[in-house]
Amino acid sequence: MAAYDPLAAHYDAVTGDCSTESAFIDSIISCRQRRAVTLLEVACGTGSIMARLAGSYQVSGLDISAGMLAVAREKLPEKTPLYQADMSNFELGTTFDVVLCVYHGINHLPDFTAWEGFFDCAERHLSRGGLLIFDMLTIRDLEMMAAMPQIVQHCDDSRLVIQVRASDEMAFDWNIELFGGPGDAGQPLLTGVIRTASFPAGRVRTSLSRRFPRVREISSGGSLVDADSENRTWFACTKDGPAR
Ligand SMILES: C[S@@+](CC[C@H](N)C(=O)[O-])C[C@H]1O[C@@H](n2cnc3c(N)ncnc32)[C@H](O)[C@@H]1O
Known part of the structure; x- marks a missing residue:
């Protein structure tokens, strides 16, 4: 059983509204990958962010917890692809314009080998010029x-x-x-x-720079993000090649 399975039925009630978070993510995509069409959310949980982004992108989700995915299924457009898989080692046989992993999904990976596994999987699943966006809690x-x-x-x-x-x-x-x-x-x-x-931000940056030609840390200050989001560090990494 995945750690989040027992929490799945209650998760939305305790995490509340994610409209500010979704708007912040949408603003990053609009600024850096304006023509993005397809989006994969990794560690998508109960799919609240995907559901909000589904109006603007063709969304897909991936999570290790069958319980969380079952809740996500209820709120997403019919036929939204949902994959039960480990984010540090997955192969979906397709690519996306954006790969997203938010609400410190990456911090659930226990060692740096797994973090690098995620970076490799994300890079492999991005189309040319595609964008990886994720946030992390620092040490x-x-x-x-x-x-x-x-x-x-x-x-x-x-x-x-x-x-x-x-x-x-x-x-x-x-x-x-x-x-x-x-x-x-x-x-x-x-x-x-x-x-x-978590791992030192410098180590994360170096590892990302080996895989992505452009790595940006994004300040989450400003009115778009709530106090909770301000505690996290955001990265936007662009894959080589012209964007769609
Ligand atoms: C804090 S929740 C975030 C959920 C969602 N992104 C949100 O914004 O509400 C973390 C999620 O990561 C998932 N997760 C943890 N370890 C994972 C792994 N190795 N592979 C895929 N998903 C994982 C959990 O099942 C859980 O749904």
Whole structure:
């Protein structure tokens, strides 16, 4: 069972609206790959971002969790391709103008070999001139989260309590407890541990530069992005060749 399977039915309730995030992503694509038509979201989860982008792009999604993909299926246009696969090692036999991986999907890969596996897969699945966009939590971001007693996300009548704890220099466990729903008696509806990792931004940049001729770090400051997004570092990497 994938780590997110038990969370799938509750995920949207605790993550809330993603319109600001989707608008920010759309603005990056419009600025750097204006003619993009096809888009693959990797670690797409329950598909909320894809559903918003589906009005502008032909979207496809990939995730390791069958539970998350089942929720995504319900909100996406019929016949949207959804793939259950590991983002560090996949082969779909097609290419896309944009490969996207957001909400720190990459931090779920436990070691740098897996991060580089993802960069290779993304590069291989991009059309010429295509764009990889992803965000990551830096080691510093995760250390700051680990220094907090807990992080609480409220939405509607659900409450997700997260305690981030370092398990080594670059690995951080997210201990989660979900509360809420009718008849909440103070007992969590579910508990779990999500493993995350991060690596120095310089190492990430060097690795990307070996695969992509243009690598840009994007500031998420400004009015388009909410406070949560400002804690993440965004990359936009362009594959060689003329854009579509
Ligand atoms: C924080 S959620 C992000 C979901 C979505 N991108 C969003 O914006 O809501 C992380 C997602 O990464 C997926 N994931 C974790 N490890 C993965 C892997 N190795 N390959 C593919 N997906 C993975 C999880 O199943 C989960 O759906």
